[in-house]
Amino acid sequence: MFSRTTRLGVVAIASLLAFTMLFTPGCDQDHSPTQPTLADKAAVDQFFGDDGPRLEYVPGELIVKFAAGASESARGAALAAVQGRVGSRIMTQAMRRAGDAEGITVVHTGMSVTAAARAMAARPGVVYAEPNYYYHHEAVSNDTYYTNGSLWGMYGDATTPANQYGCQAGEAWALGHTGSASVFVGEIDEGIMFTHPELAGQVWTNPYDLVDGVDNDGNGYIDDIHGWDFDGNNNTIYDGTIDDHGTHVAGTIGAKGGNATGVVGVCWNIQIISGKFLGKRGGTTTNAILALDYFTDLKSRHGMNIVATNNSWGGGLFSQALQDAIERSNQANIVFVAAAGNETVNTDATASYPSCYPNANVIAVASITSTGTLSSFSNYGLTTVDIGAPGSSIYSTVPSKTGAASYASYSGTSMATPHVTGAVALYVSTHPGATVATIKSALLTTAVPTPSLVGKCVTGARLNVSGF
Secondary structure: OEOOOOOEOOOOHHHHHHOOOOOOOOOOEOOOOOOOOHHHHHHOOOEEEOOEEEOOEEEEEEEEEEOOOOOHHHHHHHHHHOOEEEEEEEOOHHHHHOOOOOOEEEEEEOOOHHHHHHHHHOOOOEEEEEEEEEEEEEOEEOOHHHHOOOOHHHOOOOOOOOOOOOOOHHHHHHOOOOEEEEEEEEEEEOOOOOOOOOOOOOEOOOOOOOOOOOOOOOOOOOOOOOEEEOOOOEOOOOOOHHHHHHHHHHHHHHOOOOOOOOOOOOOOEEEEEEEEOOEOOEEEHHHHHHHHHHHHHHHHHHOOOEEEEEEOEEOOOOOHHHHHHHHHHHHOOOEEEEEOOOOOOEOOOOOOOOOOOOOOOEEEEEEEOOOOOEOOOOOEOOOOOOEEEEOOOEEEEEEOOOOOEEEEEEEOHHHHHHHHHHHHHHHHHHOOOOOHHHHHHHHHHOOEEOHHHOOOOOOOEEOOOOOO
């Protein structure tokens, strides 16, 4: 994933003052942005990523969970304690199905976010209050590509070309295991260039909604024909060349195979649904929650065979609101595949989110190189990272700088993660109805022991889909 870099920088005050708030779709919203306070400017973790200056959280904004039945006076007193006002209330269908009648509230505050979170969390009637963290993708830029030796991550011991450190997908394909179009995965990321020849037909077209300006299936999203853009709050899941990371991830999960062109994904036959939440400034906690709950609701509402979400992103600290959304997806039997992060840290000691959430459906993925070593950038953790997968110098689909369909090599735990998501889809295509626990056990128990991963992850092993 592309995560926060550890290279610190100074964000220009002008950029901070020009910063506008992000809002989520749904109920009534106050669209008046809260200006960041001087305390926020000092407290926010300011740094540069590959895509420019980044903030750790949205200035002047809190995610608040009020207790069910909290009185209006208690709510008012809590808001007054932080000079706050309600910006929006988020209540998703997935929350309702989980028995949550309160949802979460986005609060604008004139105080420092960290100080306001502490003060509000201490008030009666408040379950928790936390910053609205930003997340960023975890990558580094650097079946023609398969046959010419470039697509090493798909190779196995017995493929031609061969590489024992690939995910062994070529061996699964040789046995006729190429996936199923009845298997769906959600991609929570940037958008997807769904017109790319390698992805056309691989990206879901919604049969329950029409492009007619009406929410035909009643899920709260009008004309969500290929998914939803939670960053822009619209149904346009592809906004041009800025969506290269999301397009690259999609290609590794499920680019077309057997067409003698370009690259191929782990699972040739698949339907990928876009939950775009990463924009030019990254993505917020609230939009990540909306994306997760969107997939949970699609599965519950229509009985769709959504088996996993791919989460090649990270940043911010622990969020109870996000963990709750991951748990709702767990209860819906959806695997949450997450990039371990690119900071070269032991996440047993320094947690990285979302990969370190303890939910049973989380699979945290480290990156390995074509020679089987742990990638120099990859996080690791004996108890917090589950498995390694190819993540260095991975070719996949992208839009070119001119917007044409193209290919590029990226590196990162962002690139390792979709190998595992594709593996989940491939497994379920031959094991219909498998539970999260069964899927996770199958991936981890069939992984190949690898010296560079011993003591670095739960399995000490790398992804192997040859039996799927």
